[in-house]
Amino acid sequence: MKAPVSRLSASLEIDGRRVEVELFPRTHLSLGVRLPPTTSFPVGTTFSRLVVPQPGGEVTLTRTQLAVAPTADEPGGLVFLDDVYDCDALLNEGRAKNLLGFLSELPLVLGLRDQIGPEFRAWVADLNYDLTVYKKFFDQQDRLFQLEPPEVAHAAQQALLAHARRDFFGYLDGTLARLSELVHSFTPEEHERHGYYFRQQLWPFIMGSAFMRRTNLKPRGYAGDAVMMDMIYDDAFEGEWVFNKLLHKHPIEHPGAQAVRNRRVKVPELLHEVRVARAGGLKVLSVACGPARELDDVFRTQADCRAVSITLLDQDEEALHAAQATVKRVEAKLGASIDARLVNQSVRTLLRDAELPSRLGRFGFIYTMGMFDYLTPPVARAVLERLYALLEPGGVIVVGNYHVSNASRYYMAYWLDWILYYRTEGEMLEMAGRLGDARASVSFDDSRCQMFLRVEKPA
Amino acid sequence: MRAQANARTHMIRQLRNGRFEKSIAPDWDLAKHLFDESRHFFREHGLDADEAYAMAMTTSELLENAVKYGDWKRAPDELIGYVAEVEGRAVVVEVQSPVADDPGALRKLDDQIQWIRGFQSPFEAYVERLKILSSMGTRDGTSGLGLIRIAYEARALVDFYVTPSRRLAMSAVYQPAGLLT
Numbered sequence A: 001m002k003a004p005v006s007r008l009s010a011s012l013e014i015d016g017r018r019v020e021v022e023l024f025p026r027t028h029l030s031l032g033v034r035l036p037p038t039t040s041f042p043v044g045t046t047f048s049r050l051v052v053p054q055p056g057g058e059v060t061l062t063r064t065q066l067a068v069a070p071t072a073d074e075p076g077g078l079v080f081l082d083d084v085y086d087c088d089a090l091l092n093e094g095r096a097k098n099l100l101g102f103l104s105e106l107p108l109v110l111g112l113r114d115q116i117g118p119e120f121r122a123w124v125a126d127l128n129y130d131l132t133v134y135k136k137f138f139d140q141q142d143r144l145f146q147l148e149p150p151e152v153a154h155a156a157q158q159a160l161l162a163h164a165r166r167d168f169f170g171y172l173d174g175t176l177a178r179l180s181e182l183v184h185s186f187t188p189e190e191h192e193r194h195g196y197y198f199r200q201q202l203w204p205f206i207m208g209s210a211f212m213r214r215t216n217l218k219p220r221g222y223a224g225d226a227v228m229m230d231m232i233y234d235d236a237f238e239g240e241w242v243f244n245k246l247l248h249k250h251p252i253e254h255p256g257a258q259a260v261r262n263r264r265v266k267v268p269e270l271l272h273e274v275r276v277a278r279a280g281g282l283k284v285l286s287v288a289c290g291p292a293r294e295l296d297d298v299f300r301t302q303a304d305c306r307a308v309s310i311t312l313l314d315q316d317e318e319a320l321h322a323a324q325a326t327v328k329r330v331e332a333k334l335g336a337s338i339d340a341r342l343v344n345q346s347v348r349t350l351l352r353d354a355e356l357p358s359r360l361g362r363f364g365f366i367y368t369m370g371m372f373d374y375l376t377p378p379v380a381r382a383v384l385e386r387l388y389a390l391l392e393p394g395g396v397i398v399v400g401n402y403h404v405s406n407a408s409r410y411y412m413a414y415w416l417d418w419i420l421y422y423r424t425e426g427e428m429l430e431m432a433g434r435l436g437d438a439r440a441s442v443s444f445d446d447s448r449c450q451m452f453l454r455v456e457k458p459a
Numbered sequence B: 001m002r003a004q005a006n007a008r009t010h011m012i013r014q015l016r017n018g019r020f021e022k023s024i025a026p027d028w029d030l031a032k033h034l035f036d037e038s039r040h041f042f043r044e045h046g047l048d049a050d051e052a053y054a055m056a057m058t059t060s061e062l063l064e065n066a067v068k069y070g071d072w073k074r075a076p077d078e079l080i081g082y083v084a085e086v087e088g089r090a091v092v093v094e095v096q097s098p099v100a101d102d103p104g105a106l107r108k109l110d111d112q113i114q115w116i117r118g119f120q121s122p123f124e125a126y127v128e129r130l131k132i133l134s135s136m137g138t139r140d141g142t143s144g145l146g147l148i149r150i151a152y153e154a155r156a157l158v159d160f161y162v163t164p165s166r167r168l169a170m171s172a173v174y175q176p177a178g179l180l181t
């Protein structure tokens, strides 16, 4: 491997005089320096400027300090005190690229406000006003209830919830319809900008809703962690205050979330179809299993527990804990033990393990829901190929992916900061088309937000 | 560049499908060539000048990483595999290089990719990273900005997988606006 070994002549300025030096590559953000033998600057010496002559004129860098003393073999180390320069760019391209320059560009980018259309701004302002009014009103009631004994407070809050819900959800649906009108022809870049602006403005409301808070803050580093999934499956009011409860529940009732509950039912149906068609036991692999709530319907009887074994794979060990808890719960319910295995692995690195097929064995049914939506085409292709290789002849893979026309798409992007890689039927089939002899078809869930690609390996 | 990109709004155009592949030794000078070649390829296949530049920048960042982090000790004779592709509504750059079998490092990379991709606006990831950087000062020659720059400046989605022959395939996918479908 050959690294760039450009050296440069330059001068350091100190107390109004110039010291001629040579610069060498050191790290991305610091320079190697060789000083004239006649000088003896101690570590910590600060130079007011570094001037580098270039064909196009001098390049001047701000205050720099000798952080590491030069030795006979190694140049010393120069760090910059007021700016953060890309030192590779300096040595290779002769440019003083100040990384903090981006920070000084920040006001400009933050002046992003100016790139927000007046219609969108007006709409956000109205939304803000309305939500403030709703919240104030609901909060006042809540405070009043708090003065009552718990059973009274509870009953009163339930009554308010039931009433307010109709009105407030209707209101929110209206604003989402308007959002869709406003943004449907945006470019991806306009979406990013307007989404950012939107969340800045509505942040306090977002933080109040347990669900929205989690999708926005992403404490596990990604949207769609097991806790979020459980919230969707539980489909309940969360929070103390009526306003927050409503803002938690509304997105969870939206079609995009309903699609999650739909697939929880759909997957076991498909699984049992395959099981009937193939007779005998069935080895199942759930990829990106999350809390695996569908296991309730995969294992409905003790006979199911004897016939079906399951491997649950997820990149997040907390998801695997949740899946494990589901297994335990179903076992307790049925009074039978389930042959379940947990594998903590990312599908991105699953492929590197050549021994994997022999370790995991092959499967008659593989399903993956809520994961392909995060994979770009090159990765999705590679993963599907790998999963296909893990399939027994006659086996079936089912891959879930949200459709480009997901009815909750803008709700998720703007309110929840939840971004998916949406696909079309054609793109799903195209992916399967690369598997050679596979038989592929695409169907939709009832919400029509989500597609299921079904791939069957010839027996 | 981002300011100029705004001018593209609502333009209707069509891309031309195509694929450009090349294998090169892990050498900076060879990698530099690919900057121009990829830029040319993307221009030829329907991207505008800013977009083609952004994809060429992406090419450079990914190649730089392949040279820097590839496990060339284990596989001194392997080459870097480079693919530029326009297919349907996806514009793709993929770079493959040998990777060390270090589950911890791969886990970290996976997390980083998810984090960068986790926000609607990569600007958030970018600003966060800069804040960390400016407080941290220098550190072992890496700024950890390369992939974020791809997300933020080229507006491309970074992703990766490891092949059974222990190569890391790192890719960036850009979905141009205003395509005729």
Ligand SMILES: Nc1ncnc2c1ncn2[C@@H]1O[C@H](COP(=O)(O)OP(=O)(O)OP(=O)(O)O)[C@@H](O)[C@H]1O
Residues within 6 Å of the ligand: A028, B061, B065, B066, B069, B070, B097, B099, B109, B141, B142, B143, B144, B145, B146, B147, B148, B168, B170
């Ligand atoms: N081809 C690769 N093989 C192995 N690891 C990689 C590869 N590309 C990236 N990485 C890992 O991902 C990290 C992030 O890469 P990124 O390009 O964002 O930052 P960087 O290279 O550390 O800094 P910069 O690009 O700003 O100089 C790297 O530090 C490295 O650990």
Ligand SMILES: C[S@@+](CC[C@H](N)C(=O)[O-])C[C@H]1O[C@@H](n2cnc3c(N)ncnc32)[C@H](O)[C@@H]1O
Residues within 6 Å of the ligand: A223, A224, A225, A226, A229, A287, A288, A289, A290, A291, A292, A293, A313, A314, A315, A316, A319, A345, A346, A347, A348, A368, A369, A370, A371, A374
């Ligand atoms: C949206 S949830 C879906 C969970 C479950 N399949 C369901 O339908 O309820 C996404 C899950 O995918 C997992 N996941 C995301 N990327 C993954 C990857 N590269 N490899 C393995 N699991 C992944 C996450 O950890 C998370 O548990």
Ligand SMILES: [Mg+2]
Residues within 6 Å of the ligand: B061, B064, B065, B145, B146, B147
């Ligand atoms: Mg890099």
